[in-house]
Amino acid sequence: MKKRKKKPVQTTLRCPYCGRTARLRPAAYVYGDDTLDADSFLYVCDGYPDSCDAYVGAHKKSLLPKGTLADSELRHKRILAHRALDALWKQGYMTRHSTYIWLQTRLCLREKDMHIGMFSDYYCGQTIRECEEFMKWHKESRKGGKCA
Ligand SMILES: [Zn+2]
Structure with missing residues (x-):
């Protein structure tokens, strides 16, 4: 395992579907206010929900994306x-x-x-x-x- 250099959390990604910016947002943004995942975050495409439905979960502590955005x-x-x-x-x-x-x-x-x-x-x-x-x-x- 290589040591990962400490760098500030990148809070935006590029959506691979539409090219818009995906931003770190609370899970409630997608799942609604009554979500059980109230303390978690997602990277959500700026086109969500009207023209694009891509998002990906973020790791709880590091807030790094868990993978690539997916529709x-x-x-x-x-x-x-x-x-x-x-x-x-x-x-x-x-x-x-x-x-x-x-x-x-x-x-x-x-x-x-x-x-x-x-x-x-x-x-x-x-x-x-x-x-x-x-x-x-x-x-x-x-x-x-x-x-x-
Ligand atoms: Zn998108």
């Missing part, structure tokens, strides 16, 4: 990819750590790019496919052996 479709895809990946270690096929190493190898990603919050639509799709294939392979190889 509703990509946000949904990232949730599905996360769920597929989590299932592998939650069901005990691998440890959480080795699940991430496994996916990183399967997708030929560098360690620093192995964050679902940064995944494009393509990588989300690949993640889901790899996880499904792994499960399928595992079930089939189990079928071949005798149940203890």
